[in-house]
Amino acid sequence: MSSNEHRNQVVISTTNLTKRFRKVLAVDGLNLEVRRGEVFGLVGPDGAGKTTTFRMLAAIMNPTEGEATVSGFDTRRQAEDIKHHIGYMAQQFNLYPDLSVEENLIFFADIFDVRGAEREARLERLLDFARLTEFRNRRAGHLSGGMKKKLALACCLIHEPEILYLDEPTTGVDPVSRREFWDILSSLHARGTTILVSTPYMDEAERCSRVGLVYEGRIIVCDTPDNIKGMIEGEMIELRPTSATLFGVGRMRQAREVIKVLDGIREVQMFGDLLHVFVDDAGRRAPEIERTLQRHDMGTEGTRVTSPRMEEAYISLVRRQATQEAEKVEES
Amino acid sequence: MSLRKTWAVVVKEMRHTRRGGSMLILVLIPLLVMIVFSVALAQDIKGVSITVLDRDKSALSRRFLMTLSNSQDVVIGREAQSYGQAEGWFDRSLIKALIVIPPGFGETLVGGGSVAVQIVVDGTDPTTAGHVITHVASRSQAFGIEQAMRTLGRTAPVGLDAVPIDLRVREWYNPGLRNLNGLVPAMLAIALTLPAINVMSALARERELGTMEIVFATPLGRGELLIGKVLPYVALGMISAVLCALAAVAVFKVPFRGSFFIYLALCLLFFLASFSMAMVLSIFIRTQAVAILGGMLVFIFPSLFLAGIFYPIGSMPPEMQMESQMLPATSFVAITRGLMIKGQGLDSLRNQALILLGSALVYAAISIKLFKKRV
Structure with a gap:
């Protein structure tokens, strides 16, 4: 097998994967293909079905319908075979708080049958890798949030899995630790580990090879971050509305309402005290926007034309999806 | 089934009990319960x-x-x-x-x-x-x-x-129908149902912590996990069994006429039966609080009233008699009384021992059937 073929091999694949809990449809006919060596990001709001998807792919929850294969094994019938190939880090802190850093690692090494000198070598390497060597005797419950996440990751890596499942690994972690955590993921990626990661942070989504936008249990868009950003046609104007009489959200709303109805405007998103205006042609529309705001006794500051980021793209795509869904409901 | 992996679970579980400072407590609680119940329920009215x-x-x-x-x-x-x-x-x-x-x-x-x-x-x-x-x-x-x-x-x-x-x-x-002689061996049997609650609590703890989910996603087998989790409590239970027997003889002056070795062997059998029952119950329990309350409701109270300590089993309604026979404590009360006071050997205690063995096998089979590595 050439290395190229190896790279393109599909390691995770789901067909119409569905999970229903009594009345809630958590995952709704999910179709997904993750190729070897990819960092695949699952991005979506809370309750979109990301955790349920991870559980089904980790073969610890059976789907209601559809199927999934991981490393060529069926999650329902060959669950135990899959477990040698994956490392799963759940969203909540999932280690033993009363055991030390080292004892947690040793436990996972033992249950994965990593023994003797090999165990010691990997232990040292992972402690170093996660920068936890000096905390090896500290109880896991006494670590900081970021260190806990790194220890959890180290425990997932002790058996050197080919596939990593990381369910919101950086939620609740400070920005510096977040950056550090992603640097670690980058080095794993460089070694060829396939990573399936969910995140609510768009800057992290931009670091993935491919991203699946999950909305209400379905993947609405699945592509590279660049292509997803490209899905928002036209250009984006960023501006800060000013006003002598209107303040805060009131000012932002007023500005949005008057801009929204102009020609060539596709979408207006509020972003703190900034407005992100998506237009067909920035050069033509920017002066018109400024004039309109002036007519309403408002000014602008720091107007600039930028390309949309993941964040804007995500909001726009989710909004589009919600509108379509509402229309569908009306039709029926 | 790997011994090494099972042992890893045992070591981890022992660390939990040691860290919580609870190992000593776990060993001593049955002893305290036996003493308190015996003293409180003793009906030897003197003077x-x-x-x-x-x-x-x-x-x-x-x-x-x-x-x-x-x-x-x-x-x-x-x-x-x-x-x-x-x-x-x-x-x-x-x-x-x-x-x-x-x-x-x-x-x-x-x-x-x-x-x-x-x-x-x-x-x-x-x-x-x-x-x-x-x-x-x-x-x-x-x-x-x-x-x-x-x-x-x-x-x-x-x-x-x-x-x-x-x-x-x-x-x-x-x-002289010394009341304590009948009571203390029965209370010893009741006290030794307590370790089963520890088993339920230990299994519920992993679910509560979310570590069960992670362990399910590893190749650790069900048998390795369950046996590894239960073994430390068998060991602690055996220590309690020895302490309780010593206290019965030294504190309450109850005779111990049977073989101590057979006593230990039957205690082991009783733990296997009651722990298997605890494992079955644990499948439906998600939190430690429920495990402890549920354990008391299932193990202590029915055992006290249905095991034939205060009321003869023969005078219970038939459905209660059936429930009584399902409790490992019922056979165990007969065993501790027979062994300590009558000095019965294995030949006389064979039926009770077989009932314990049978229920251990049945409950273990049910728990293996129902316990799935699924969240």
Whole structure:
């Protein structure tokens, strides 16, 4: 097998994967293909079905319908075979708080049958890798949030899995630790580990090879971050509305309402005290926007034309999806 | 099934119990429960004071009172001068029992006639009252027979057969029906159901922490996980079993007539049965709080009332008898009593041992069938 073929091999694949809990449809006919060596990001709001998807792919929850294969094994019938190939880090802190850093690692090494000198070598390497060597005797419950996440990751890596499942690994972690955590993921990626990661942070989504936008249990868009950003046609104007009489959200709303109805405007998103205006042609529309705001006794500051980021793209795509869904409901 | 992986789980579990500072507590709790229950439920009533209203004041009435207080069960307390005075003492809860000897008591008896002796007891304390009545009745009977024989002996020399019935009670295995001898082995059995609650709590803890989910996503087998989690509690339970037996003998002076080795072997069997039952229950339990409360409801209370300690199993309604037989504690109570007090060996305890073995296998099979590595 050439290395190229190896790279393109599909390691995770789901067909119409569905999970229903009594009345809630958590995952709704999910179709997904993750190729070897990819960092695949699952991005979506809370309750979109990301955790349920991870559980089904980790073969610890059976789907209601559809199927999934991981490393060529069926999650329902060959669950135990899959477990040698994956490392799963759940969203909540999932280690033993009363055991030390080292004892947690040793436990996972033992249950994965990593023994003797090999165990010691990997232990040292992972402690170093996660920068936890000096905390090896500290109880896991006494670590900081970021260190806990790194220890959890180290425990997932002790058996050197080919596939990593990381369910919101950086939620609740400070920005510096977040950056550090992603640097670690980058080095794993460089070694060829396939990573399936969910995140609510768009800057992290931009670091993935491919991203699946999950909305209400379905993947609405699945592509590279660049292509997803490209899905928002036209250009984006960023501006800060000013006003002598209107303040805060009131000012932002007023500005949005008057801009929204102009020609060539596709979408207006509020972003703190900034407005992100998506237009067909920035050069033509920017002066018109400024004039309109002036007519309403408002000014602008720091107007600039930028390309949309993941964040804007995500909001726009989710909004589009919600509108379509509402229309569908009306039709029926 | 890998021994090494199972051992990894054992080591981890031991660390949890040691870290929580709970290892000593886990070992000592059954001992404390056995002691507290035994002391609280012991019905050996000693030295109840009986007030006397002696209207005869003859040599014979004095001798009768002496006979009553010959054992330590009752003592003759203060003496009332009149019925009214004794009544006042009852009203003020100063006394619990009164014996009234009528005038002419001695004379009548010597003449070969019969007399009525009155016992008055405080009915608000039925236990003490019943105890006094039984005691006085049996002593009076003995005194009456003795007296009758003397009288008869004086008029005509006849032998023992002149008294038509000579009822002699022989209390086998437990002379004097020492209450503690029956109670302590039963409480020991109840106390040793407690480690099963620890098993339930340990399994619920992993679910509560979310570590169960992670462990499910590893190749660790169900058997390795369950056996590894249970083994430390078997070990701690065995230590408790030894301590409880020592306390029964040293503190409560209960005889230990059977083989200690068989005792340990049957304790082990009992743990296997009760822990398997705990594993089945754990499948439906998600939090430690529920595990502990549920464990008490399932193990301690039914065992206390259904294992035939206070109420004979034979007098329970049939469905209760069935429930009683499903509890490992029922067989175990029979085992500890038989082994310690009767000195029974394996041949006599075979049925109980087989029931324990059977329920261990059935519960273990159910738990393996129902326990899935799924969240």
